[in-house]
Amino acid sequence: MIAFVLALVGLTLVKATPLIFAALGGVLAERSGVVNIGLEGIMIAGAFAGVCAAGATGNPVLGVAAGIVAGALLAALLAFVTTRLGFDQIVAGTGVNIVALGGAAFGLVLIFGQPGASREVPALGATGANALTALAFVLAGTVAVFLGATPWGLRVQACGENPHAAASAGIDPRQTRFWAVVAGGAIAALGGVYLALGELDLYSDGMTAGRGYIALAAVIFGRWTALGATGAALFFGLFAALQYTLQRSGIPSELMQALPYLAALVALAGLAGRVRAPAADGVPYLPAQEADS
Amino acid sequence: MSARRRIAGELAVALLIVFGVGSGAMLLAGVAPRDGFAALFDGAFGSPSELSETFVATTALLFPALGIALAFRAGLFNIGAEGQLVLGGLAAGIVGGAFAAPPAPALIVTLLAGTAAGGVWGGIAGFMRARFGANEVIATLMLNVIAALLAGYVVNGPLHAPDANAGETPLLPPAAWLPALVPDTRLTIALPLALAIAAALWVVLRRTVFGFELRAAGEAPQAARRAGIDLPRITLLALTFSGALAGLGGATIVTGVLHRFNTGLSPGYGFVAIAVALVGNLEPLWIVVAAFGFGILQNGALSMQAVAGVPRDVVNVVEGLVIVALAGRRYVAARRTT
Numbered sequence: 001m002i003a004f005v006l007a008l009v010g011l012t013l014v015k016a017t018p019l020i021f022a023a024l025g026g027v028l029a030e031r032s033g034v035v036n037i038g039l040e041g042i043m044i045a046g047a048f049a050g051v052c053a054a055g056a057t058g059n060p061v062l063g064v065a066a067g068i069v070a071g072a073l074l075a076a077l078l079a080f081v082t083t084r085l086g087f088d089q090i091v092a093g094t095g096v097n098i099v100a101l102g103g104a105a106f107g108l109v110l111i112f113g114q115p116g117a118s119r120e121v122p123a124l125g126a127t128g129a130n131a132l133t134a135l136a137f138v139l140a141g142t143v144a145v146f147l148g149a150t151p152w153g154l155r156v157q158a159c160g161e162n163p164h165a166a167a168s169a170g171i172d173p174r175q176t177r178f179w180a181v182v183a184g185g186a187i188a189a190l191g192g193v194y195l196a197l198g199e200l201d202l203y204s205d206g207m208t209a210g211r212g213y214i215a216l217a218a219v220i221f222g223r224w225t226a227l228g229a230t231g232a233a234l235f236f237g238l239f240a241a242l243q244y245t246l247q248r249s250g251i252p253s254e255l256m257q258a259l260p261y262l263a264a265l266v267a268l269a270g271l272a273g274r275v276r277a278p279a280a281d282g283v284p285y286l287p288a289q290e291a292d293s
Numbered sequence: 294m295s296a297r298r299r300i301a302g303e304l305a306v307a308l309l310i311v312f313g314v315g316s317g318a319m320l321l322a323g324v325a326p327r328d329g330f331a332a333l334f335d336g337a338f339g340s341p342s343e344l345s346e347t348f349v350a351t352t353a354l355l356f357p358a359l360g361i362a363l364a365f366r367a368g369l370f371n372i373g374a375e376g377q378l379v380l381g382g383l384a385a386g387i388v389g390g391a392f393a394a395p396p397a398p399a400l401i402v403t404l405l406a407g408t409a410a411g412g413v414w415g416g417i418a419g420f421m422r423a424r425f426g427a428n429e430v431i432a433t434l435m436l437n438v439i440a441a442l443l444a445g446y447v448v449n450g451p452l453h454a455p456d457a458n459a460g461e462t463p464l465l466p467p468a469a470w471l472p473a474l475v476p477d478t479r480l481t482i483a484l485p486l487a488l489a490i491a492a493a494l495w496v497v498l499r500r501t502v503f504g505f506e507l508r509a510a511g512e513a514p515q516a517a518r519r520a521g522i523d524l525p526r527i528t529l530l531a532l533t534f535s536g537a538l539a540g541l542g543g544a545t546i547v548t549g550v551l552h553r554f555n556t557g558l559s560p561g562y563g564f565v566a567i568a569v570a571l572v573g574n575l576e577p578l579w580i581v582v583a584a585f586g587f588g589i590l591q592n593g594a595l596s597m598q599a600v601a602g603v604p605r606d607v608v609n610v611v612e613g614l615v616i617v618a619l620a621g622r623r624y625v626a627a628r629r630t631t
Contacts, residue, residue: 037430077617087620090370090430091571095616098564102609109604110322213434220431254446261435261442268432269425 008241013133014199016237018043018191018208020136022215023222023229024143025075025188030224031147032180033160033173035282037093038078039188040212041100045070046189047196048104051203052111055121060128060197063121064190067197071189072182074100079181083174086284097212105205116205123201132194136230139187143226156180160278163285173285191215210261217264223275236260296623300574303619307572310614311590318607329601336596337589343596345478349550351588352480353559355487356542357566358584359494360415360535362575366498367531368511373418373433374539375563376440377411379556381540383444384410385547386462386554387452389469399468404544411540412533414440419532423525429532437563445556460556471549481549488581490538495577507531539563561609565591568612571619587612 022039029036036042049070054063078096081087105115112118124132147153155176158166163173191211196203214236221235222228243256312330319329337347357374364371371377388406392399414436421427445460454463471481498504509517510527518524542562547554569587573580590612594605 037434081617081620085621087617088622089620090372091567092617092620094372094564094567095613095618095620098561098613098616099610100613102606102611102613105606106318106604106610109606115604210434210438213431213438216431217435220428252446252450254442254450258439258442261438265421265432265435265439268427268435269421 004245008238008245011241011244012234012237014129014237015240016234017129017133017136017198018194018211019215019218019233019236020140020230021191021194022188022212023218023233024136024139024226025071025184025186025191026215026219027222027224027226027229028143028147028156028184028187029075029177029181030219030281031160031278032156032177033163033278033280033283033285034079034082034177034181035089035093035216036075036078036181036184036188037090037216038074038096038100038185038212039093039191039215040208040210041093041097042071042074042185042188043192043195043208043212044097044100044104045074046192047207048100048107048192048203049189050193051118051121051196052107054123054197055112055118058122060122060124063197064124064132064193067189067193068186071192072186075182075185075188076178078185079178082284083177083181086286089282089284101205104203108203108205118203120201121197123197129194129198132190132198135190136194139190140226140230143187147226157278159285160280163280163283167285167287174287177285188212188215214260214264217268220271220275220277221264221267224278224281236263239263303574303622304572306618307615310618311611314611314614315607318610319601319603322603322607324601324603329597329603332599332601332603333593333597334589335593336600337593339596341475342478343592345475345480347585347588347592348480348484349478349588350591351584352484352487353542353546353550353562354566354569354587354591355491355581355584356545357539357563358569358573358580359487359491359577360411360538360542361566362570362573362577362580363494363498363507363538364415364531364535365570365575366511367507367527368514369419369422369528369531369535370430371415371418371433371532371535371539372430372567373415373436373440373536373563374566375559375561376433376437377414377536377539378543378546378559378563379444380414380440381407381411381543382547382554382558383447383462383543384540385469385544386465387447389465389548390462390553392466392468396468399466400471400548403465403469403548404541407544407547408537408541411543412537414540415536416529416533418536419529422532423528429528441556444554448554448556457553462554465548465552469548470552471545479550481545483545483549486545487542490541491577491581498577503530539566560591565609565612568615568619571616571622574622 046067050063050067053066054060159173218232221232239260316326385407389403418432422429457463573583594608598605
């Protein structure tokens with residue numbers, strides 16, 4: 001029994017780690033006022049770039065770095081069109097996901113010469129993977145402190161609640177949101193890196209399997225706080241872990257796989273109206289003179 | 294005039310992405326863009342059979358794109374067309390397989406089953422939004438994943454037929470096949486059906502009370518509410534109809550193209566259809582033109598890969614970038630966030 005519980009806890013941490021990274025990236029973006037539907041694509045970019053760099057250099061740590069950079073760059077594309085051009089965040093984020101999925105599939109053929117999956121590359125191993133899990137929790141605390149207790153964090157929050165008031169107070173909401181999304185992208189990319197170089201040692205098409213979307217639900221359950229989202233990610237991680245521990249119990253595996261998504265759906269309906277998003281979450285900000293023209 | 298100029302500018306950006314990013318990707322793959330695009334267009338138009346396959350792809354994109362546009366016009370973003378399309382196909386594969394004869398009712402019931410399944414799947418998100426205020430974007434994303442798992446479970450589990458391969462239903466009886474439009478091609482009357490629906494949607498949006506209420510809900514929700522328009526009802530109906538159109542699309546793939554349900558029946562039509570709806574400016578008749586454009590890309594990409602050796606996934610990159618570039622379109626930017 002104790003062995004079972006320990007195994008379940010370990011597996012929960014493994015399954016939750018990528019969700020925690022992605023959810024933290026989502027929290028950072030949404031607290032600044034940008035809904036980042038592109039988390040899934042950013043995880044894909046992190047996973048694919050990480051595998052490419054680890055394969056090319058033989059050094060998985062460089063893979064981690066490359067994954068972070070790729071995620072930040074893709075997030076920068078989303079941040080640019082949403083904060084500078086005032087485009088719809090959700091639609092643009094959907095486009096980002098499709099770009100990343102197609103780009104990685106294209107890159108697989110070009111770089112690894114085969115569709116579907118890359119070859120195995122030097123990965124982080126158990127120690128490195130555990131280090132990333134620890135990093136996820138450290139980042140959860142860091143983002144919480146950053147948002148709640150630093151001047152920069154309060155500026156980010158101001159842009160998410162009322163960007164016009166923030167602008168009157170001398171904050172540039174567009175720039176603040178831009179960097180919040182980019183920083184969030186760098187963190188979310190670590191979720192993809194963990195999947196590709198921590199849990200596995202390769203990239204395969206579809207390996208993120210909607211985790212970026214689960215992370216979005218975790219952001220809502222966590223009431224847009226770093227620690228709450230981390231807790232929600234652990235909850236979803238538990239469901240994912242149960243799927244593996246119960247797979248010989250005769251319950252259809254598809255039902256078990258669907259559990260985290262069903263849980264997210266039910267909670268989405270149950271929580272809606274009772275939790276409050278940042279007031280300007282998802283609302284494009286345009287300076288007054290541009291909005292009038 | 295300025296609105297028209299803006300639309301023209303947005304289209305120019307989309308074309309620039311197609312040819313610019315397309316050329317860049319071809320160069321990366323070591324292929325001269327001229328050869329790559331020649332292979333693409335040859336694969337899309339080169340022969341009557343290739344042209345017919347382009348129309349098959351056009352049709353497959355048209356149904357979900359019309360549904361997505363309908364939801365957008367009501368101020369709602371249905372990212373769930375993919376899941377609705379898959380379940381529409383699944384329902385058609387199951388119901389169609391139950392018929393032996395006679396053809397007309399068998400086909401109609403099969404198509405209706407697919408329409409209903411897609412409608413229910415879209416309606417779940419609509420109900421959640423209307424009743425609880427749950428964000429339809431996240432709900433439809435979750436429902437996409439659940440739909441794929443559900444379809445996989447149904448065809449491989451309880452309804453697995455001994456004579457069917459994994460992930461497939463048995464071949465439908467010919468009674469449930471859509472009649473061919475052109476003999477010896479996979480082009481069926483699904484294309485004129487989709488065109489008729491596009492025309493009908495144009496009429497509904499412009500000339501009916503429901504269409505007016507739908508557009509009012511999308512363009513000025515506060516004013517619509519004050520004018521006594523029942524926004525929750527519009528939300529529920531818009532997402533249900535949106536899903537029904539995607540579901541019907543899935544049913545036409547099953548009854549017209551594959552003649553069975555297959556878990557891989559859609560190479561992401563529900564997502565490409567977002568690009569189609571945006572390029573078509575959420576206007577049903579322009580969406581027809583846009584669907585043909587993306588049909589060329591989808592079908593031509595196959596020969597671009599086979600003949601010129603450019604991985605066809607580049608088409609997805611192009612489509613995704615088009616979505617990013619057109620995320621500022623008028624109705625889209627006015628989307629209801631609460």
